[in-house]
Every structure is written in C-alpha cells, then in structure tokens.
Amino acid sequence: MKNMMKSGVAAxxxxxxxxxxxxxxxxxxxxxxxxxxxxLLDKFKAETGITVTMDTYDSNEAMxxxxxxxxxxxxxxxxxxxxxVAIMAGExxxxxxxxxxxxxxxxxxxxWSDPSFDPGRASSIPYxxxxxxxxxxxxxxxxxxxxxxxxxxxxxELQGRINVLDxxxxxxxxxxxxxxxxxxxxxxxxxxxLNAMLQEAKQHWASFNSDTAKxxxxxxxxxxxxxxxxxxxxxxxxxxSVEYAFPTQGYVAWMxxxxxxxxxxxxxxxxxxxDFLLEPENIAAVSNFxxxxxxxxxxxxxxxxxxxxxxxxxxxxxxxxGVFIEVCDEQTQxxxxxxxxxxxx
Amino acid sequence: xxxxxFDIKSYTGFKGITLLCLIILYAxxxxxxxxxxxxxxxxxxxxxxxxxxxxxxxxxxxxxxFKTAAWNSFVIAIIAATTATAxxxxxxxxMVRGGRxxxxxxxxxxxxxxxxxxxxxxxxxxLIFFNSIGFQRGLLTILLAHIAFCxxxxxxxxxxxxxxxxxxxxxxxxxxxxxxRQAFTKILMPLMxxxxxxxxxxxxxxxxxxxxxTNFVKGAGVxxxxxxxxxxxxxxxxxxxxxxxxxxxxxxxVMVTISYFVxxxxxxx
Amino acid sequence: xxxxxxxxxxxxxxxYKEARTWLLLPSWVTLxxxxxxxxxxxxxxxxxxxxxxxxxxWEFSLSAYDQFFFDRGLFGDEPPKLEWTYxxxxxxxxxxxxxxTLLSLAIGFPTAYFIATRSEEMRPVWVFLITIxxxxxxxxxxxxxxxxxxxxxxxxxxxxxxxxxxxxxxxVNTNFAVQLGLFxxxxxxxxxxxxxxxxRYNFSLSEAAADLYASKLTTLRRVVLPAIKxxxxxxxILVFVPSMGSFLAPDLLGGAKNFMIGSLIEEQFKGNAxxxxxxAAASMILLSMVLxxxxxxxxQQAKADKAEG
Numbered sequence: 043m044k045n046m047m048k049s050g051v052a053a054x055x056x057x058x059x060x061x062x063x064x065x066x067x068x069x070x071x072x073x074x075x076x077x078x079x080x081x082l083l084d085k086f087k088a089e090t091g092i093t094v095t096m097d098t099y100d101s102n103e104a105m106x107x108x109x110x111x112x113x114x115x116x117x118x119x120x121x122x123x124x125x126x127v128a129i130m131a132g133e134x135x136x137x138x139x140x141x142x143x144x145x146x147x148x149x150x151x152x153x154w155s156d157p158s159f160d161p162g163r164a165s166s167i168p169y170x171x172x173x174x175x176x177x178x179x180x181x182x183x184x185x186x187x188x189x190x191x192x193x194x195x196x197x198x199e200l201q202g203r204i205n206v207l208d209x210x211x212x213x214x215x216x217x218x219x220x221x222x223x224x225x226x227x228x229x230x231x232x233x234x235x236l237n238a239m240l241q242e243a244k245q246h247w248a249s250f251n252s253d254t255a256k257x258x259x260x261x262x263x264x265x266x267x268x269x270x271x272x273x274x275x276x277x278x279x280x281x282x283s284v285e286y287a288f289p290t291q292g293y294v295a296w297m298x299x300x301x302x303x304x305x306x307x308x309x310x311x312x313x314x315x316x317d318f319l320l321e322p323e324n325i326a327a328v329s330n331f332x333x334x335x336x337x338x339x340x341x342x343x344x345x346x347x348x349x350x351x352x353x354x355x356x357x358x359x360x361x362x363x364g365v366f367i368e369v370c371d372e373q374t375q376x377x378x379x380x381x382x383x384x385x386x387x
Numbered sequence: 388x389x390x391x392x393f394d395i396k397s398y399t400g401f402k403g404i405t406l407l408c409l410i411i412l413y414a415x416x417x418x419x420x421x422x423x424x425x426x427x428x429x430x431x432x433x434x435x436x437x438x439x440x441x442x443x444x445x446x447x448x449x450x451x452x453f454k455t456a457a458w459n460s461f462v463i464a465i466i467a468a469t470t471a472t473a474x475x476x477x478x479x480x481x482m483v484r485g486g487r488x489x490x491x492x493x494x495x496x497x498x499x500x501x502x503x504x505x506x507x508x509x510x511x512x513x514l515i516f517f518n519s520i521g522f523q524r525g526l527l528t529i530l531l532a533h534i535a536f537c538x539x540x541x542x543x544x545x546x547x548x549x550x551x552x553x554x555x556x557x558x559x560x561x562x563x564x565x566x567x568r569q570a571f572t573k574i575l576m577p578l579m580x581x582x583x584x585x586x587x588x589x590x591x592x593x594x595x596x597x598x599x600x601t602n603f604v605k606g607a608g609v610x611x612x613x614x615x616x617x618x619x620x621x622x623x624x625x626x627x628x629x630x631x632x633x634x635x636x637x638x639x640x641v642m643v644t645i646s647y648f649v650x651x652x653x654x655x656x
Numbered sequence: 657x658x659x660x661x662x663x664x665x666x667x668x669x670x671x672y673k674e675a676r677t678w679l680l681l682p683s684w685v686t687l688x689x690x691x692x693x694x695x696x697x698x699x700x701x702x703x704x705x706x707x708x709x710x711x712x713x714w715e716f717s718l719s720a721y722d723q724f725f726f727d728r729g730l731f732g733d734e735p736p737k738l739e740w741t742y743x744x745x746x747x748x749x750x751x752x753x754x755x756x757t758l759l760s761l762a763i764g765f766p767t768a769y770f771i772a773t774r775s776e777e778m779r780p781v782w783v784f785l786i787t788i789x790x791x792x793x794x795x796x797x798x799x800x801x802x803x804x805x806x807x808x809x810x811x812x813x814x815x816x817x818x819x820x821x822x823x824x825x826x827x828v829n830t831n832f833a834v835q836l837g838l839f840x841x842x843x844x845x846x847x848x849x850x851x852x853x854x855x856r857y858n859f860s861l862s863e864a865a866a867d868l869y870a871s872k873l874t875t876l877r878r879v880v881l882p883a884i885k886x887x888x889x890x891x892x893i894l895v896f897v898p899s900m901g902s903f904l905a906p907d908l909l910g911g912a913k914n915f916m917i918g919s920l921i922e923e924q925f926k927g928n929a930x931x932x933x934x935x936a937a938a939s940m941i942l943l944s945m946v947l948x949x950x951x952x953x954x955x956q957q958a959k960a961d962k963a964e965g
Contacts (some may be wrong), residue, residue: 070607070608071607072607075617079448080448080449080452081448095607095608096607096608097605097606097607097608098614100617101926101927103710103926103927103928103930104926106709106710106930107511107710107925107926107930108514108603110710110711111511111514111515111518111603112514112515112517112518112519116524116606116607117607129709133709208907208912209928210927210928210929211928230731233730233731234730237730244913247913248829248911248913249829249911249912249913250907250911250912250913251907251908251911251912253907253908254799254908257799260429260432261803261806262807262808263806263807263828276428279428280427280428280429280432281432372708375708375928376732377730377731377732378928379928379929379931380730380732381730382928382929383741383915383920384741386912386913386914386915387741387744387745387914387915395859395862395863395866395872395875396773396859396862397773398766398769398872398876400766401766401767401769401770402770404763404766404767404770405766405767405770405771407763408763408764408766408767408786408843408847409785411763411840411843412786412789412840412843413789414804415789415797415800415801415803415804415840416789416792416797416800418800418803418804418810419792419796419797419800473682474682474683474686475683477679477680477682477683478679478680478682478683480672480679481672481675481676481677481678481679481680482680483669484669484670484671484672484673485670485672485673485675485676485679485680486669486670486673486676487670488676492951492954494680494683494684495954496947496950497683497684497687497688497691497692498683498687499893499897499950500687500691500692500695501687501691502893502894502897502898502946503897503942503943503946503947504691504695504698504939504943505901505917505918505921505922505939505942506901506918507918507921507922507925507926507935508695508698508921508925508935508936508939509691509694509695511698511925511932512694512695512697512698513690513694515694515697516693516694516697531690532690534686534690535686535687535690535691536691538683538686538687539894540845540894542683543849543890543891543893543894544848544849544852544887544890545852546886546890547849547852547853547886547887547889547890548852548853548855548856548887550853550886551853551856551857551883551884551886551887552856554669554671557671558671561671567671567672567674567675570671571672578856581779581783581851581852581855581856582852584780584783585783585848585849585851585852586848586852588783588784588787588844588848589787589844589845589848589894591787592787592790592791592844595790595791596790596793596794598794598795612793613793613794613795616793616795616796617795628793628796629796632792632793632796635791635792636788636789636791636792638791639784639788639791640788643781643784643785643788646780646784647777647780647781
C-alpha cells in the first residue's frame with residue numbers, strides 16, 4: 043500500500059511538473075467530446091512541432107459556463123456552435139484575426155465566408171455543419187414524415203413513442219418553425235400559443251434524452267427521435283428502417299466554428315492550427331470521422347464517397363429552409379426559459 | 388446450544404433477499420460483459436462474438452488516452468480515499484469519543500456538507516474558487532476536490548461503527564496503564580476495522596465514479612476514466628466502453644480473490 | 657432492552673477529550689477551505705444580480721428567491737402568486753429519493769445482516785461482492801439497467817416466458833424506473849454502514865431476548881434495530897441525500913420529462929437559462945432543507961436516547 047502510494051505521489055508530481063512547464067509550441071484546445079480524430083492532432087504535431095492539449099465539453103452552454111468561471115486566458119481556441127459564436131462575441135470573449143493572418147482563408151467556401159453569426163469571419167473559421175430535425179422508424183409508421191407534425195402533433199400510432207432532445211435551443215427553434223412564427227418572437231399571443239402547443243405536444247412524448255438519442259431509435263424504445271443528421275446516419279447503419287426527415291416547414295441548421303479566444307496564451311500556435319484546419323485534406327478527415335459536412339471548397343476528393351451520397355446530407359426538393367438558432371435578447375430569453383421550465387416542471 | 392445460537396442469528400428470508408440483492412447488482416453487469424464481445428458497432432444489436440473491442444482498447448487510436456485516464460483515476464481514487472478515510476477516522480474519534488461539546492452539531496454539519504450541496508454547485512463554486520486564488524488546474528485540484536467530497540462517505544460508516552463499540556475495552560487498557568495513544572492504536576483501531584474498510588470502499592467508489600466535479604476542476608488534457616468515458620456519449624456509446632468496464636470488473640475480481648487467499652493464509656499461520 | 661440501547665446506541669464518551677481539537681482539526685481545515693468557502697461564495701451569489709448568460713453582477717438582489725417563491729406569469733408582469741413549479745419539483749425529488757431510500761433499506765438491511773453473520777473470513781469477500789459492481793462507471797451501469805428493463809428487454813422476456821405476465825411491463829420512463837435507478841445507484845451506501853454496525857452487534861442480547869420468550873420479529877425490532885440504529889441512520893442519509901440531487905437515473909431511466917432538483921440546478925449553470933443566482937438560491941434552499949431534516953432526525957434520536965437511557 044505504501045509503495046503504491048509513493049509511486050502515485052511521484053506520478054502526480056511528474057504530471058503537475060509537466061503541466062507547469064509551458065514549453066514552446068503548445069496549443070490548448072477546448073473542444074467537444076469525440077469530435078476530433080487523434081490522428082489529425084498527431085499529423086499537426088508532425089508538421090509544426092506544436093503539441094496540442096485538448097480539453098472537452100458536452101454542450102455549448104457548459105463551455106460558456108466554464109470560460110466564464112475563469113477559463114478565459116487558459117485556452118487558445120474552442121469550437122462553439124453558430125449562435126454561441128455570436129454570444130461569445132457579444133461577451134467579448136473572442137479575439138480578432140487580422141487580415142492576412144490566415145494564409146488559407148481563401149479556402150472557405152463562399153457560402154460560409156460571411157455568416158450572420160460572425161460577419162466576415164472576424165474571429166472564426168468553419169469546422170463542421172449539419173442539420174437537426176428528427177428520424178422515424180419506418181417499420182412503425184409508413185405515412186408522410188416530411189412534416190414537423192410528427193413531433194408536435196403526432197399521428198395516433200406514434201403517440202407516446204417520441205424522444206425529444208433535452209436542449210432548449212433546438213426544441214424551441216423547431217417549435218417556432220412548426221408554428222410558422224419567428225424565433226425569439228416577442229408577440230404575446232404567439233408566445234402563449236407556443237406555450238400551449240408545447241404543453242399539448244408533451245403529452246405524446248416519451249422522453250427527453252440527448253445522450254442516448256441514437257440508442258433509443260436503434261433499440262426500438264422510441265419510433266421517433268429528434269436527432270442530428272450525422273447521428274441519424276449512424277442510427278440508419280445499425281437499423282435500416284430509420285429515416286431522417288427534412289420537414290417541409292423547415293429544419294434547424296447548425297455550424298460549429300473554430301474561434302480564436304481572447305487572451306489566448308499561444309496565439310501564434312492557434313493561428314497555425316486554424317490554417318491547418320483550412321487545408322481541405324485535413325478538414326475532410328474530420329468530416330469522415332464525425333460524418334458531418336465542412337465549409338471549405340475543394341474537399342470532395344478527400345471525402346468518403348458514401349458520406350456525400352448519404353440521404354442525411356441530401357435534403358429532398360420538398361424540404362423547407364434550414365435555419366440557424368437565433369440569439370434572443372435578455373427579456374425574450376426570460377420568457378423562453380419560463381416556457382421551458384413549464385414544459386419540464 | 389451452538390445450533391440454537393445460529394438459529395437466533397439467522398432470519399428466514401434474509402438469505403433470499405441477499406441473493407436478490409446480488410442478482411440486481413450483477414444483472415446489468417452481465418449485459419455489459421456480453422455486449423463487450425459484440426461484433427457490431429451497436430450497443431443493442433447482437434451480431435456475433437468478437438474480440439474487436441478488446442483489441443481496440445489496447446491498440447486503438449484512443450488506447451493511450453484510456454490508459455492514462457485509468458491510471459489517473461486509480462491513483463486519485465486510492466490517494467483520495469486513503470486521505471479521506473484517515474481524516475474521517477480522526478474526526479469520528481473526536482466526535483464520538485471526545486465528550487459533549489457545543490460545536491458538535493456544527494462539526495457534524497460541516498462534515499456532511501459535501502453530501503448536501505448539489506455536485507454541479509460544488510463544481511462551479513470550486514472552479515471559481517480555485518481560479519480566484521490563482522490555483523492552476525490539474526491533477527492536484529482534482530485530488531483536493533475528491534478528498535473533500537469523499538470525507539462524509541468515509542465518515543458515516545466509521546462513526547456508526549464507533550458508536551457501537553463500548554469504551555469499556557479502552558478503559559480497561561487505560562486502567563492497565565496503557566497510554567491513550569496505545570488505547571487508540573491497539574484497542575480501538577482493530578475494533579474499528581470493518582467500519583474503516585467500509586468507509587474506505589465507499590470513498591473509493593465515489594471518487595472512481597465522479598464526473599461532474601472532476602470535469603470542472605481538471606485542467607486541459609487531464610482525463611480520468613469517467614471524463615474519458617463520457618466522451619463517447621456525444622457519438623453514442625461504443626462497445627469499447629463495455630470492454631473497458633469488463634476489464635475493470637475482472638481486475639477488481641482478481642484483486643479480491645488474491646486478497647481473500649492472502650488473508651486466509653494469514654489466518655492459518 | 658435498556659442494555660441493548662446503551663451498548664449500541666449513540667453513546668458518546670470522552671476518552672479522547674483532550675485531543676478532540678487535534679482530532680477534528682484536519683477535517684475542519686480541509687472542509688472549510690474546499691467546501692465551506694465555495695458554499696459561502698454561492699450563498700453570496702444567491703443574493704446578487706444575475707448576469708445574462710451566466711455570471712453575476714455585484715449588486716444586491718433578492719430576485720433569485722423571488723423567482724423561486726412567486727409566479728408573475730409568462731411575461732413577468734402579472735400580480736405575484738405563490739409559485740408552485742419549484743415547490744413541486746422539490747417535493748417530487750424528496751418523494752423519489754424517499755422511496756429509493758426505503759427500497760434500499762428493505763433490500764440493504766437484510767443483506768447487511770446476512771453478511772455480518774457470515775464467518776469471519778467470508779465477510780470481507782461479501783463486502784467486496786457488494787462493491788465490485790461499482791467499479792463500473794455509473795453511466796454504463798445505468799444504460800445497462802435501462803437495457804434490462806426495456807419493453808423488449810430480458811426482464812420482460814423472462815417474465816413472459818415463465819408465464820407471470822402476458823404483455824410486457826412498461827417500466828422505462830416511469831417514476832418507478834427512476835426509483836429503481838436511484839436505488840441501484842446508491843445501494844452499497846446503505847449496505848456497508850449497516851454491515852459495519854451489525855458486525856459489532858452482540859448476539860448474546862438476541863439470545864437473552866429469546867430466553868425471555870420474545871419472538872424473533874420482536875427481537876429484531878426491539879433489540880437488534882435499536883443497537884444498530886447509527887448504522888441504519890448513516891445508510892439512510894448516504895442514500896437519501898445524494899438521491900435528491902442526482903440526475904443521471906432520472907434522465908436516462910425516467911425520460912427526464914419532469915425536472916428533479918439536480919437537473920433544475922444544473923440547467924441554471926450549464927443550460928440555456930444561465931441564471932447563476934437562481935441556481936445558487938435553489939441550492940441554498942435545498943441545503944437548508946436537508947440540514948433541517950438532518951437536525952430534526954438528530955434531535956428525535958437524542959430524545960429517544962434520553963427516554964431509553
């Protein structure tokens with residue numbers, strides 16, 4: 043026991059020592075769980091000599107909370123979702139990338155070079171993008187699924203068989219799309235109707251789960267599941283009857299971007315890393331790993347052919363528009379928080 | 388006479404309930420073990436027997452990460468549980484054998500405080516606290532936080548045990564001119580062992596399982612098993628987690644078997 | 657009977673009175689710095705103004721507590737009514753944790769008793785048998801539990817095959833599943849403290865009771881239980897209190913359709929709400945509630961001890 047403890051203490055001291063020594067050529071990345079292939083980090087190190095230390099989070103809001111609690115100044119880059127980029131910019135958490143600092147900036151596809159959440163890509167580069175709607179087990183229901191009614195006004199055979207993401211932003215955005223009202227609406231009648239609609243819809247929902255969104259579909263615990271497109275593709279590989287829907291009313295689109303954080307301790311390394319991710323071959327490796335799309339031009343030759351062809355990436359012509367989650371102001375957000383609490387109380 | 392005493396000790400049905408208890412405890416683990424040998428990516432579809440996930444654990448791209456994470460977890464759990472058990476044993480002695488004193492309820496409140504504060508609050512508060520005193524996050528911050536929240540889990544079984552031990556044994560030793568220190572180490576401690584072991588084991592599994600606080604106070608790049616395992620949540624739980632869990636189970640069973648035979652040979656000496 | 661109470665009750669003696677301060681000092685120092693200081697900070701936070709999207713503004717405000725107790729309608733401009741939302745969330749958590757504790761006690765007490773009456777070399781083996789499953793991560797255990805309980809899962813298959821039921825029982829996404837999950841999450845926390853107490857129990861007391869023609873059940877209730885009460889109380893605290901703040905079992909097994917305290921508070925720090933003062937206030941209310949329950953039970957116990965002693 044004593045020896046065990048000794049070696050434990052020694053190991054501990056060693057690791058702390060290693061942490062304290064901030065060697066040249068380091069980069070501290072704050073990233074989603076399981077969203078970056080280790081091979082790519084190894085490649086980056088081989089090319090630049092920079093060692094990447096990665097810390098992970100499981101939601102945009104968790105990352106924001108941790109940065110607010112003092113994480114700013116310890117990380118170089120993070121990978122927030124679209125609306126979170128806007129929020130972080132508003133909070134003054136992002137550093138500006140000057141013109142010419144990124145030599146590969148031209149590789150960004152014109153569609154993604156001037157997004158609403160970061161005009162002119164002042165502090166971010168595209169990482170991956172995709173959509174959020176829902177998938178249905180076609181063995182259980184063979185009617186029309188290209189409608190948000192499946193979630194919010196389900197046919198009898200699907201009632202009580204629905205899993206919804208436990209995420210306020212996505213549920214509220216899709217609910218607004220369903221009702222045809224603007225997101226972050228301040229119209230009282232619309233908000234009351236939204237509240238009533240959700241209360242009604244909840245009676246038909248079986249569960250709110252994000253972590254097992256794929257499992258419940260594959261196992262048959264649910265026949266409808268709100269889900270991200272890449273996740274739905276994986277569910278389909280395990281259970282062929284799972285079909286991802288692009289509702290005619292529209293669906294939620296998202297884009298995760300790599301941002302340069304304020305007070306980054308290794309700003310130069312961060313820029314090198316961003317340039318590295320702006321190489322089509324490298325970002326394609328991420329896409330092949332995570333099964334989402336990227337925002338660069340010239341990547342198609344590096345992508346798995348089946349990734350391009352998969353139905354989750356190819357909306358039918360009937361599909362409505364994909365819309366980003368909007369950032370509400372404080373007063374409106376308070377109402378949305380209230381509706382969410384009412385829904386889950 | 389002997390048979391009568393045995394009869395008095397045992398209650399019909401208790402054995403059955405114990406077996407039920409074991410079935411409940413182990414049934415989910417049978418699932419874990421079976422699915423660790425699944426050939427499929429999926430957690431729910433069975434596609435035949437395979438060792439691919441074990442190969443993945445030892446030579447997959449994440450094997451280095453899991454190895455360090457497992458090592459970190461065990462070192463932290465052992466040090467944190469040992470320290471917490473030592474602190475809790477001393478505290479229990481002070482509380483149960485220290486006479487009546489005014490601050491006793493306050494002291495009890497302080498010791499059970501980590502239990503009462505929701506983990507997420509302790510996590511955010513500790514993070515802000517460490518940041519405000521300029522403490523760099525890393526293994527040490529995890530260790531300190533674990534020691535603190537393990538204390539009540541070690542303390543409660545230990546003090547419950549101590550309350551069951553009459554102090555007549557120690558008094559007899561003191562009457563025979565033993566020092567207080569001797570009475571404590573030679574009489575009280577051996578009698579306390581089942582309580583101390585229980586406390587240590589609870590502290591150990593609590594530390595081994597902690598995710599929320601660890602995730603907040605760990606520094607960049609430092610992983611423990613739970614934080615490494617939760618990583619798979621984002622992409623769906625892969626069977627390699629099941630393989631790791633099965634390996635851990637086997638390891639614990641081997642350790643228990645060894646310690647059983649060691650203690651048995653000690654007894655027969 | 658009095659002998660049973662004094663030998664096993666919460667007798668406090670003063671053998672190490674002089675060393676008391678030194679014995680308690682390590683725990684005081686550790687917990688004051690690492691837990692009390694952060695908690696006091698949270699107490700202060702609960703009286704501050706919230707900063708939009710997390711964080712606090714250093715201005716005194718009671719709005720966190722106001723939000724907890726008063727309902728001002730969807731848009732916050734109606735005359736205040738008593739807010740039932742959060743009270744019902746608290747009540748639900750207490751109820752679920754309470755049922756889980758009773759379940760743990762019903763299974764855990766006989767198990768602990770059985771283990772404590774095994775031979776001396778077998779006892780540690782049993783103790784390890786109870787804790788080994790907990791080497792596997794809670795998330796994995798809970799997911800596997802869900803797998804077992806599913807409509808088409810092994811449990812339902814088994815029950816249908818032996819002819820006990822005709823159609824599968826719906827267990828997942830019910831309150832019962834949550835209680836079962838909490839029970840499973842914390843079972844050793846009940847078994848081990850009780851085991852540590854029963855192991856010390858002097859069985860000649862049971863014999864004496866039997867000699868006085870007490871039935872076995874009476875002996876259990878009037879002699880054994882009072883003697884091991886500290887262990888039972890410790891076990892109940894260790895299961896009840898963490899259950900109240902837990903969210904993994906409610907989320908995965910219960911479907912997260914209804915907030916429990918743990919998820920409500922987590923949402924304030926990690927979710928969209930980002931309302932730290934409210935999260936802090938809810939934690940402080942939870943903390944004081946648990947403190948009151950603990951103090952109350954401690955007082956009851958002291959009273960009972962006095963009455964018996």
